[in-house]
Amino acid sequence: xxxxxxxxxxxxxxxxxxxxxxxxxxxxxxxxxxxxxxxxxxxxxxxxxxxxxxxxxxxxxxxxxxxxxxxxxxxxxxxxxxxxxxxxxxxxxxxxxxxxxxxxxxxxxxxxxxxxxxxxxxxxxxxxxxxxxxxxxxxxxxxxxxxxxxxxxxxxxxxxxxxxxxxxxxxxxxxxxxxxxxxxxxxxxxxxxxxxxxxxxxxxxxxxxxxxxx
Numbered sequence: 001x002x003x004x005x006x007x008x009x010x011x012x013x014x015x016x017x018x019x020x021x022x023x024x025x026x027x028x029x030x031x032x033x034x035x036x037x038x039x040x041x042x043x044x045x046x047x048x049x050x051x052x053x054x055x056x057x058x059x060x061x062x063x064x065x066x067x068x069x070x071x072x073x074x075x076x077x078x079x080x081x082x083x084x085x086x087x088x089x090x091x092x093x094x095x096x097x098x099x100x101x102x103x104x105x106x107x108x109x110x111x112x113x114x115x116x117x118x119x120x121x122x123x124x125x126x127x128x129x130x131x132x133x134x135x136x137x138x139x140x141x142x143x144x145x146x147x148x149x150x151x152x153x154x155x156x157x158x159x160x161x162x163x164x165x166x167x168x169x170x171x172x173x174x175x176x177x178x179x180x181x182x183x184x185x186x187x188x189x190x191x192x193x194x195x196x197x198x199x200x201x202x203x204x205x206x207x208x209x210x211x212x213x214x
Contacts, residue, residue, distance in 0.1 A: 024142030025098070025118050027213055029173055032193035034116070034213070036096060044100060045112045049091060057094040060134050063087050068106050089113075090134050097140030099132060118143050118211040120152050125202030128180045132210065143211060145171035145196065155206045156198060157184055 022038030034041040039052050049056070069081045084106050091100040091113060097120075100113035117132050118140045124131055143150045148171045150156075161168050163179035168187070175187040175198075184206070188197040194213055201209040 024144070025140055026144045026147075027194055027196070028146055029171075029189060029192040029194040029196060030146070034194075036098070044114065044116060046091070049100060049113070053093060053096065053098075056091040056100075057136075058090075058092040058134065060090040060092070061087060062090065062133065066106075092134050092136055094137040097136045097138050099134060099136055101132075114214065116213040118213065120150075120208050120210055121201055123201065124199075124209045126180070126185050126200070128185070131199075132212075146173060148172060150198075150208060150211075153207060156200060156208050157187065157206050 024037065026035045027033070036053060041052055042048060063085050065083050066086045067081050068084045069079070071079045086104055086106065087109055088102045088104050089111050090102075093099070097118065099117040099119065101115050101117070102108075102110050102112065103114040104110055119136050120139055120143065122135060122139065139152075142152075150171070156170075157177065158168065161177060161184070163177060163182050163184055165177055167174050167176055169175070170187065170189075173189050173192065175189045177184045178186045178188060178197075183203045184200065185203075186197055186199045189195065196214075197212045199209050199212070201207045
């Protein structure tokens with residue numbers, strides 16, 4: 001159930017339509033529980049994704065050159081860095097608006113995803129960061145965090161919150177903003193079983209664009 005606060009100061013309880021119908025994604029940051037269209041996703045392993053959600057629409061593999069830093073240990077030595085190839089795998093569910101990908105390091109070649117991305121809209125005006133690769137062709141129907149429905153078209157960050165704000169309460173948990181050139185571009189919550197970061201579409205509207213869940 002979602003509490004709606006009206007402009008007149010009155011409140012009422014209502015069930016979000018998408019949540020009531022079991023459509024879309026729900027995530028509980030405390031328990032770590034994730035559901036997709038009413039089906040529980042107990043983990044992000046590839047076998048689980050295929051069993052619960054079916055086969056991905058697309059599977060992509062990328063190899064990127066990344067800098068690996070090494071610092072002196074207890075016995076001394078000199079710091080140095082080197083460029084290494086890092087391979088990651090991306091699993092796209094176009095019809096669900098979901099993307100799963102690995103987060104491999106220098107010596108890893110895991111195929112099981114570590115990150116889930118829920119896409120809410122495709123048009124993003126922020127250009128200082130690269131959006132996730134291989135966006136799903138459709139947007140996710142709905143997303144509820146800790147029982148509270150995320151509004152796709154409403155402004156996410158309340159008025160009065162700036163890049164200096166240390167903490168704000170959203171979706172029954174504590175979030176903090178991130179910024180670029182003093183402009184808030186996302187909010188994040190961590191410290192519970194699931195970490196969530198919500199990226200915004202543009203500085204003026206501040207609507208949610210996509211949500212990264214770890």
